[in-house]
Amino acid sequence: MDSRKNYVVAVDVGSSEVVIAVGSMAEGGTVNIETVVAEPLTGVSAGLVENSQTVAEALRRARVRAEQEVGVAITDAYVTISGRFVRCARYTDHVFVEDNENRISQRDLAALRERMLNVKAGAGEVIMDLFPLCYKSDIGTELQNPVGCYSKQLSSTYNFILCEDTAKDRLRRVFLDVGIKIRSMFAGASVMAKSLVTSDEKEDGVAIVDIGSGVTDLAIYRGGVLCYIASIPMGGSALNNDILGYDNNIPSRMVENLKKQCGSAVVELTPDDMIQVRNRGRAIKPIPRLNLAAVIEARMTDIAEYVWNEIREAGYAKKLGAGIVLTGGGANLKNVGELFHRITEQEVRVACAEIGVATEALEKYASPSYTMALSLLLHGAEVGPCPVGVLIQRSAEPKTEPKAEPVKPVEPAQPAKPAQPKVAPQQQVTPQPQPQPQPIQQPAEPNTLKGEDDNYGDDITDGDDDVKPGRGGWFRGWGGKIKRAFTEAFPEPGEDVDGDDEY
Numbered sequence: 001m002d003s004r005k006n007y008v009v010a011v012d013v014g015s016s017e018v019v020i021a022v023g024s025m026a027e028g029g030t031v032n033i034e035t036v037v038a039e040p041l042t043g044v045s046a047g048l049v050e051n052s053q054t055v056a057e058a059l060r061r062a063r064v065r066a067e068q069e070v071g072v073a074i075t076d077a078y079v080t081i082s083g084r085f086v087r088c089a090r091y092t093d094h095v096f097v098e099d100n101e102n103r104i105s106q107r108d109l110a111a112l113r114e115r116m117l118n119v120k121a122g123a124g125e126v127i128m129d130l131f132p133l134c135y136k137s138d139i140g141t142e143l144q145n146p147v148g149c150y151s152k153q154l155s156s157t158y159n160f161i162l163c164e165d166t167a168k169d170r171l172r173r174v175f176l177d178v179g180i181k182i183r184s185m186f187a188g189a190s191v192m193a194k195s196l197v198t199s200d201e202k203e204d205g206v207a208i209v210d211i212g213s214g215v216t217d218l219a220i221y222r223g224g225v226l227c228y229i230a231s232i233p234m235g236g237s238a239l240n241n242d243i244l245g246y247d248n249n250i251p252s253r254m255v256e257n258l259k260k261q262c263g264s265a266v267v268e269l270t271p272d273d274m275i276q277v278r279n280r281g282r283a284i285k286p287i288p289r290l291n292l293a294a295v296i297e298a299r300m301t302d303i304a305e306y307v308w309n310e311i312r313e314a315g316y317a318k319k320l321g322a323g324i325v326l327t328g329g330g331a332n333l334k335n336v337g338e339l340f341h342r343i344t345e346q347e348v349r350v351a352c353a354e355i356g357v358a359t360e361a362l363e364k365y366a367s368p369s370y371t372m373a374l375s376l377l378l379h380g381a382e383v384g385p386c387p388v389g390v391l392i393q394r395s396a397e398p399k400t401e402p403k404a405e406p407v408k409p410v411e412p413a414q415p416a417k418p419a420q421p422k423v424a425p426q427q428q429v430t431p432q433p434q435p436q437p438q439p440i441q442q443p444a445e446p447n448t449l450k451g452e453d454d455n456y457g458d459d460i461t462d463g464d465d466d467v468k469p470g471r472g473g474w475f476r477g478w479g480g481k482i483k484r485a486f487t488e489a490f491p492e493p494g495e496d497v498d499g500d501d502e503y
Contacts (some may be wrong), residue, residue, distance in 0.1 A: 006385035007034070007070075009077040010376035011059070011180070012188070013171065015044045015214025015237060016329075018058050020066045021373040022074070023381065026358060031381050033361035035069040036370050037062050046214045046233040047083025049170040056177045063178065073389030076181045078380035080372060081171055082188035082215045084233045085164035090133070091119055094155035104146045108154050116158045126168060128187055129161040133225055159226065161187050183386060186376065189217040189229035194375040195353035196325055199224060204321030209307055209340075210372060211330025213237045216303055220316050228314040232306045236330045239299045246295050249284050250277060259333070264293040265300045266335040266342075300336060304343040311344075323347030331368040 005024040008031065012019045019038045023031040041058030043051030063074050095111045097104055113132075121127045135143040137151035146154060168185065175182050193208050202221040210217040212235045220228040240255045250258065254277065264270040270293040274286040311317055323346045326337060331350045341348040352366050353374035365374065380386070 007072060007388045008377055008380045009066075009074050009386045009388070010080075010373050010380055011062075011077045011175075012080050012373040012376060013041075013044065013049075013055065013059070013174070014082075014212050014372075015047060015235065017041055017213070018055070018062050019370060019373040020062045020074075020077075021370070021377045022066055022070050022072075023377045025381050025385060030356055030358050031378055032358045033365055033374070033377075035066055036365050036373060037065045037069070038369070039065070044214065047081070047231065048085065048167050049174060052170065052174050052177065055174045059174060059178050059180075063180070067391050071391055073391045074180060075389050076183050076386040077175075078376055078383070078386070079171070079175065079182050079185045080188040080191065080376050081163060081168060081185055082210075082212070082217050083167060083231050084215075085167040086128075086187045086189070086229070086231050087162050088229045089160045089162055090157055091116065091160060092155060092157045093119075094153050096153050097151060102150050102152050104143075104149050104151060104154055106147055109146065112154060112156055116156075119158075119160070121160075121162055124165055125162045126165055127160055128163050128168075128185065129190060130158050131225065133157045133159050133227060134223070159228075161190055161229065163187065183380070184383060186379065187229060188372055188376075189219040189231065190226060191379045192217065192327070192372050192375045193219055193221060193226075194378045195355050195357060195371060196327060196351050196375065197221070197322065198355065201322035205316065205319045206322035207307075207311055207316070207320055207324045207346075209324060209326050210328040211235055211303065211326065211336075212328045212372075213330075216307065216328075216330070218307055218310055220311065220314060220320075222316060222319055228310075228316065230310045230314075232303065232310070234303055234306065235328075239296060239330075242295050242299050243292070246291065247287060250287075251279050254279070258292070259296065262289060262292060263296045264289075264334045265296055265339040267293045267297050269335050269338065296333065297339065300330075300333065300339055301343065303330075304340050307340075308344045320346055323349065326350045327352060327368045327371040329369040 008023045008025065010021045010023075012021075017038045017040050019036065021036045022034040024034055026032045039058045039062040041055055043049065043054035049055055067074055093112065093115050095108055095115065097108050098111075099105060116130055119127070119130075133156075135146040135154060135156045137143055137146075137149065138153045138155075139151075143149050143151075143154075171185070172182060188210065189208075192210050193202070193206075196208060197206050203224045205222040206220075208217075208219045208221075214233070214235050214237050216232040216235050218228075218230045218232065219226060236259075239259065240252075243255050243259060244250060244252060258275070258277065262275050267290060270290055273289050275289050275292065276286050277284045308317075311320070324340060324344060326340060326348060327350070330336065337348045337350045340346075350368065351371075352368045353371050354362060354366075356378045357365075357374060
């Protein structure tokens with residue numbers, strides 16, 4: 001852990017995977033990407049948590065991996081939320097200008113914002129964010145920079161980002177179970193532009209489309225501000241289901257790779273050949289590549305038309321000077337940009353995080369699947385760093401277990417010492433106490449030594465065998481006196497001198 005770094009942690013919980021991005025704030029406003037990890041998950045449907053336990057397990061796995069790679073303990077994070085339960089709404093209000101000469105000041109803008117902060121969300125919803133779309137004078141003139149302009153009153157239309165309480169509380173519960181504090185929760189659509197488009201593109205008008213697994217997010221910028229967001233409850237998982245419906249012989253675990261490696265969103269641009277799919281070495285019947293492309297094109301056309309209808313109904317069909325930017329896992333499909341271009345007749349490009357990210361990290365994490373997490377990381381860096389803890393290493397625990405235990409089988413072999421140990425010196429040199437092999441006949445002793453290798457028990461047995469020839473060999477060389485003294489102190493138990501069968 002580098003105490004000199006200010007860390008930022010971003011967590012994007014999608015419908016099919018959870019992505020954790022950890023960065024450190026660098027000079028010049030850029031962010032050094034320390035790591036990005038992704039873990040598959042289940043229990044999320046169209047952005048809504050349906051099973052908090054399975055989602056929490058995936059979050060724990062991703063957290064452990066991120067902590068090990070960075071060397072810090074993750075305690076706080078910025079979080080995104082997306083789904084049909086996130087929407088935007090507009091509200092217009094005004095204040096009278098304080099100045100006697102009707103000159104608008106910064107205090108007037110603050111007073112207008114204060115009125116907006118008092119606006120209440122509808123039942124079952126909570127306000128996640130709000131920002132002004134435009135300002136107008138008392139005669140209806142739009143004011144780009146109202147401070148310093150003259151008007152008797154100042155009015156503004158604010159854009160409110162709303163989220164259903166249930167969806168937000170469920171996601172918050174998951175992080176509570178894992179032990180991560182949510183510093184702030186943002187709508188995914190409201191932050192995903194951070195690493196994708198420039199301020200000039202936002203000024204000219206641009207639509208950003210994040211095609212995820214269960215949700216497709218749309219964000220429209222115009223005049224430098226976020227004007228509209230929407231979440232379409234459809235994404236790559238619907239496409240996977242379509243492919244399985246076309247040919248149920250394809251294993252479900254192989255559909256994602258099949259789609260990415262061999263799929264195409266435009267049949268017309270797809271070669272006419274066969275795809276050979278193998279399952280555990282067994283060949284499945286070949287699939288015509290054109291048929292796979294037809295399935296993909298049909299579903300992606302639905303998604304593109306939904307997006308275009310949202311743009312038209314929001315009134316921005318002719319206001320996208322910078323066109324449409326596609327990102328997210330679904331943007332990895334071949335020819336998906338061409339499909340959107342044919343449907344929308346807009347300039348379309350596929351992009352991944354590239355703005356505000358240190359150059360050395362661009363190649364490593366240049367994937368549309370990471371765009372949301374990296375955009376949130378940049379947004380969080382503007383808000384402020386996240387506290388982190390010291391990572392506790394636990395790898396040394398097994399090494400301390402058995403050091404004192406191996407001596408125990410030998411020490412008890414000195415059975416209840418004689419009342420009058422007359423020949424202590426002989427006890428030190430003679431191996432007679434050792435042949436009493438208590439540890440061999442009592443399997444509980446070796447079993448208590450957890451973590452030892454399997455040779456431990458064999459070593460004990462071999463040592464017992466070594467004692468027996470010792471009694472008949474070097475013991476005889478000590479002479480009669482020592483032998484008599486020994487037998488007086490330790491009388492032999494009958495004919496079986498070794499005593500192995502008694503234990």
